[in-house]
Amino acid sequence: MLPNYPDKLKCNLNIIFFAFLFILFFQISAAQAACNWAFFEDTIFTKQCSNLNTIWRNCENSACVTSEPAKKTGGAYKCCCENACPAGLEAKPAADTPKFTMPDLQIKIPGLTLTEAKVIKCTETNGKKTCNIPWIGEYVAGIYKYAIGIVGILAAVVLMIGGVIWIVAGGSATMIGEAKAWIAASLTGLVIALCSYVILYQVNPALLNFKGLDITLVEKIKQLVSDRTGGTAEQYKSMPCPSSEELATGVDFYATGYIKPDNDNSKYSLCMIAMNCTCPSGQDTSQNCDEYFPNYKNYRPCKPFSGDDYCNKNSSGKTPQIGDVAVDYSCFNKEQQICVNKKTTYTARDSGGGIKGRRIDIWSGNDISAANKNSGVVNITLGACQ
Numbered sequence: 001m002l003p004n005y006p007d008k009l010k011c012n013l014n015i016i017f018f019a020f021l022f023i024l025f026f027q028i029s030a031a032q033a034a035c036n037w038a039f040f041e042d043t044i045f046t047k048q049c050s051n052l053n054t055i056w057r058n059c060e061n062s063a064c065v066t067s068e069p070a071k072k073t074g075g076a077y078k079c080c081c082e083n084a085c086p087a088g089l090e091a092k093p094a095a096d097t098p099k100f101t102m103p104d105l106q107i108k109i110p111g112l113t114l115t116e117a118k119v120i121k122c123t124e125t126n127g128k129k130t131c132n133i134p135w136i137g138e139y140v141a142g143i144y145k146y147a148i149g150i151v152g153i154l155a156a157v158v159l160m161i162g163g164v165i166w167i168v169a170g171g172s173a174t175m176i177g178e179a180k181a182w183i184a185a186s187l188t189g190l191v192i193a194l195c196s197y198v199i200l201y202q203v204n205p206a207l208l209n210f211k212g213l214d215i216t217l218v219e220k221i222k223q224l225v226s227d228r229t230g231g232t233a234e235q236y237k238s239m240p241c242p243s244s245e246e247l248a249t250g251v252d253f254y255a256t257g258y259i260k261p262d263n264d265n266s267k268y269s270l271c272m273i274a275m276n277c278t279c280p281s282g283q284d285t286s287q288n289c290d291e292y293f294p295n296y297k298n299y300r301p302c303k304p305f306s307g308d309d310y311c312n313k314n315s316s317g318k319t320p321q322i323g324d325v326a327v328d329y330s331c332f333n334k335e336q337q338i339c340v341n342k343k344t345t346y347t348a349r350d351s352g353g354g355i356k357g358r359r360i361d362i363w364s365g366n367d368i369s370a371a372n373k374n375s376g377v378v379n380i381t382l383g384a385c386q
Contacts, residue, residue, distance in 0.1 A: 035063045035081040059085035099262070103135050112142035134212035141210040151193040158186035221261075221272070224368060227375035228256045228275065228354070229295040236377075239358040241331035247382040255340065255378045257364040257371025258326070260311035268292060270301035277311035279303065314350035314363075326350035326361035339385035340378045 061068065063086050064079040081089075100117035115134045122131040162182030169175035192199070200207045227233065236254035261272040271289035273279065279302030289299045314320050316334060325338065325346035332338065332348045338360075339345055346362065355361050360380070364371035 035059060035079055037064055037069055037077045038080045039077050057081050057085050060089040063089040109142040109146050114138050130214050130216050132212040132214050137210035137212050148193055155186045155190035158182055221368060223372050225292060229293050233359060237356045237359045250379045250381050252377050253358045253360050253380045255360050255362055255374055255376060257374035258361045259364050259368060259371045260366045265304045267301055273310060274300060274302045280310045281305045316349045318349060320363045322365060323347060324349045324363040326352050326355045328356050337384045339381045339383060343385055345384045
């Protein structure tokens with residue numbers, strides 16, 4: 001009940017009151033509608049919500065206040081939020097999501113905009129993961145469109161030249177004929193350029209399909225993990241140190257590459273860092289890496305940490321360098337040189353809990369390909385290669 005105010009004032013107060021309730025309700029509804037479920041057919045890699053609209057963001061599913069819609073086959077729902085995710089609910093990329101770097105074009109095409117690396121789509125078929133890289137097709141299409149524009153400009157210039165010749169012909173049949181030839185040539189070229197799409201389609205429709213390049217991903221990380229934790233590594237790890245005579249003539253060791261993995265503070269990356277380096281904040285005793293290292297039960301991941309200050313020191317307290325190798329210090333001395341396969345000299349500057357017996361670790365920087373190439377049975381002699 002409102003007090004005994006004039007009717008007009010009561011009416012105004014009622015309008016203001018209901019307007020306030022409407023605005024309050026609308027704000028609550030809008031806040032709840034800021035994050036919505038979107039269905040994507042891509043279930044292997046995280047498809048970006050920005051495919052819906054440039055102002056939508058990938059967020060954790062808990063950011064959507066409504067329950068997830070009923071499951072559908074052939075895809076999965078993802079929570080997409082407008083403008084920004086609620087605090088602490090930014091989506092983390094999947095551990096197996098590849099990272100692409102935008103190409104640095106040496107010859108830029110005006111008006112050409114390449115697809116952003118973060119929205120490249122990857123799929124899985126029969127256990128093989130394939131990513132479609134659209135940049136080559138987009139570049140060729142950009143050249144085609146740019147060439148059409150150039151042809152149009154040239155045709156207009158030729159057309160004007162023909163017109164000028166006709167104007168200054170002064171009734172000369174020869175010059176008028178030449179002018180007509182110029183004009184006819186320009187119009188013919190313009191028609192061919194504008195109809196080139198239809199012409200190419202009639203010749204071969206595939207000429208117009210500027211498709212991206214499908215690249216099948218190589219499971220380099222899984223290969224590296226298998227090399228480091230597999231049975232062969234464990235066999236050589238359990239062997240005794242070689243004798244001086246064996247080291248003089250050459251003896252087989254099992255080498256594995258170790259690297260500085262990328263860190264996004266996902267469990268996967270924290271497990272990889274723990275396996276390759278020393279954890280900056282110690283290991284997380286509440287979790288294990290069994291799903292990644294099945295042969296190393298209860299191996300602990302690193303605790304989450306910030307910054308890039310990791311994998312920056314070996315057991316000697318020095319920054320790892322290409323040419324450093326981790327060895328069992330009961331078999332070799334620190335700073336001792338060893339020759340691998342009679343062609344590459346390494347220096348013993350690191351050690352590790354899993355580096356025992358006839359097993360060594362070769363520092364490979366952040367190059368997974370090099371780490372995999374460094375893995376396998378090698379022949380070692382003591383001292384620098386001759």
